[in-house]
Amino acid sequence: MSHTILVVDDSPTVVKFVSISLKNQGFKVLTASDGMDAIEKISTLPETEKVDLVITDLNMPNLDGYSLIETLRHNVKHKDTPIIILSSEEGDDDQERGIQVGANSYLVKPFKSSLLVEEVAKYLD
Amino acid sequence: MSNTRNLQQKLQTEIVELTKSINEIISNFKQLKNPIQESQVKVPMATNQLDKISEQTEAATNHMLDLIENISIREEEVIKGLTAIKKLMPKDNEKINNLLDGVIEKTNINVNDAFTIMNALQFQDITSQQMNHAASLLEEIETKLTQICTVFGIDPETSEEEPRDKKERVYDPHADLYEKKTEQKDVDSMFDQVKK
Numbered sequence: 001m002s003h004t005i006l007v008v009d010d011s012p013t014v015v016k017f018v019s020i021s022l023k024n025q026g027f028k029v030l031t032a033s034d035g036m037d038a039i040e041k042i043s044t045l046p047e048t049e050k051v052d053l054v055i056t057d058l059n060m061p062n063l064d065g066y067s068l069i070e071t072l073r074h075n076v077k078h079k080d081t082p083i084i085i086l087s088s089e090e091g092d093d094d095q096e097r098g099i100q101v102g103a104n105s106y107l108v109k110p111f112k113s114s115l116l117v118e119e120v121a122k123y124l125d
Numbered sequence: 126m127s128n129t130r131n132l133q134q135k136l137q138t139e140i141v142e143l144t145k146s147i148n149e150i151i152s153n154f155k156q157l158k159n160p161i162q163e164s165q166v167k168v169p170m171a172t173n174q175l176d177k178i179s180e181q182t183e184a185a186t187n188h189m190l191d192l193i194e195n196i197s198i199r200e201e202e203v204i205k206g207l208t209a210i211k212k213l214m215p216k217d218n219e220k221i222n223n224l225l226d227g228v229i230e231k232t233n234i235n236v237n238d239a240f241t242i243m244n245a246l247q248f249q250d251i252t253s254q255q256m257n258h259a260a261s262l263l264e265e266i267e268t269k270l271t272q273i274c275t276v277f278g279i280d281p282e283t284s285e286e287e288p289r290d291k292k293e294r295v296y297d298p299h300a301d302l303y304e305k306k307t308e309q310k311d312v313d314s315m316f317d318q319v320k321k
Binding site for chain 1: 183186187190191193194197201240243244246247248249250251253254295296297299300301302309312313
């Protein structure tokens, strides 16, 4: 069974770019346009389905990436789900905050699709 | 007596000078009124133009991404088909096997090139963030101009268009395609240290 990855970004271009890269590797991809939409998508998933990994942007309307990660980490079902941050924020503060809220990895935009696939493979074989 | 007259004359001269200065200031303000009112119309126009560029490059980029996805799917099918044909071919038919290997290799190169183009298309997200940053700076100027208009009693509503709702702008002010301050390996090592 293929793994399901949730891609969260307010840029439709990034969502499409990431989705194509992951689908090409055989992953099932769900998408959300911001943190709030992501929580809605996760909470309305059927019992039989689960999100195996989350890839999220940081700067998003409604609910940003940090708050999304915090929310997921407080949820029993997702406290250990691997989370990769994708962001053009490349300051140490952003990365440190990413670690603090519970992200597993941080990719700086723009990035090569092969690098994203390698990062995902660290958590999902 | 003559002292009082002198003082009166001096005062008169001063008042005339003061009046001239005040008139000059009023005239300067009147001259300022038009450019400020004009800027009040032009700043939103510039902001709208920037938003339009973002929207149009986004639509074009998404279209290109769709095409790249379709191309790569088709090329993968070609590779699968050629590999299947190769398996059916007698092993000793070197000429055809080499020909098939060559086509498979070229098809793989096409797939890789399609992904390289896809990587490059991330420029749209970065430039869109940069344009959002510029638009937000323009909106700040617009707000300050409105404040100036209010202070000097200039009617700011010169645009014939309906007052628009300001767009919520979420962007990274440091988004950049080329000037990377951080190497990915440094970020990884920061995260790895925490994991240990």
